[in-house]
Amino acid sequence: MDLNVKIKRYNPEKDDAPHWETYEVPAEPDDSALSLLLYVKWHLDGTLTFRKSCAHGICGSDAMKINGENKLACSVLLQDLVSGDGDTITFAPLPAAPVIKDLVIDQSRFFEKYRAVKPWLMTEGPAPEREREQTQEEFNVIEDATKCIMCGACTHACPSTWSDPDYLGPAAMLKAYRYTFDTRDDGDEERLPVLDSDKGLWKCYTIFNCNQACPKDIDITRWLSALKRRSLTAA
Numbered sequence: 001m002d003l004n005v006k007i008k009r010y011n012p013e014k015d016d017a018p019h020w021e022t023y024e025v026p027a028e029p030d031d032s033a034l035s036l037l038l039y040v041k042w043h044l045d046g047t048l049t050f051r052k053s054c055a056h057g058i059c060g061s062d063a064m065k066i067n068g069e070n071k072l073a074c075s076v077l078l079q080d081l082v083s084g085d086g087d088t089i090t091f092a093p094l095p096a097a098p099v100i101k102d103l104v105i106d107q108s109r110f111f112e113k114y115r116a117v118k119p120w121l122m123t124e125g126p127a128p129e130r131e132r133e134q135t136q137e138e139f140n141v142i143e144d145a146t147k148c149i150m151c152g153a154c155t156h157a158c159p160s161t162w163s164d165p166d167y168l169g170p171a172a173m174l175k176a177y178r179y180t181f182d183t184r185d186d187g188d189e190e191r192l193p194v195l196d197s198d199k200g201l202w203k204c205y206t207i208f209n210c211n212q213a214c215p216k217d218i219d220i221t222r223w224l225s226a227l228k229r230r231s232l233t234a235a
């Protein structure tokens with residue numbers, strides 16, 4: 001089939017504003033959306049700019065807005081996006097961040113927020129002789145959150161992020177959940193005050209956009225609700 005691939009293009013060195021360009025691309029139903037972008041770049045316009053690395057849903061670098069929804073381009077098949085020959089598929093950068101070029105956004109603030117929640121194990125007391133152990137049951141509590149690949153699809157799907165650029169966002173707070181509920185972590189006193197604010201947990205209105213956008217099907221809203229309860233009981 002041939003598809004119309006409509007891409008939001010923007011080159012800050014040449015363009016006053018973003019604009020749409022459309023390319024005709026041959027494709028098979030079981031191709032990924034990423035393959036369309038690669039075709040355009042390799043055969044039609046080498047200036048097209050986007051991020052990708054693993055092409056297997058692991059690195060999280062090719063999150064973008066595809067047909068209006070935040071997705072990983074490498075992890076979505078065309079048969080789930082279009083019905084056949086002549087259909088149009090749209091690609092735009094993730095919203096709520098400055099565009100560097102075409103589909104590449106500036107993720108600086110996203111990672112600032114990630115660092116703000118201190119996403120590492122904080123421990124007290126002397127280090128053990130060997131590793132810090134954890135039972136399977138203890139790990140089960142955080143396992144879902146450990147699947148996060150930091151693609152940003154959730155944070156950029158959240159209206160609270162759109163309305164307040166300082167909002168921590170679901171990705172950073174999910175990472176905070178992962179460490180707060182890790183039984184080896186002693187960091188509540190340092191981490192929870194960052195979350196317990198109207199730029200953090202209390203700007204999450206539980207609308208589930210993050211769950212819908214997550215390419216790893218993480219139950220983000222559930223874990224953020226658990227983090228809210230932890231924040232309240234720790235206060």
Ligand code: FES
Pocket residue numbers: 051052053054055056057058059060061062063072073074075
């Ligand atoms: S290219 Fe790595 S997640 Fe898609």
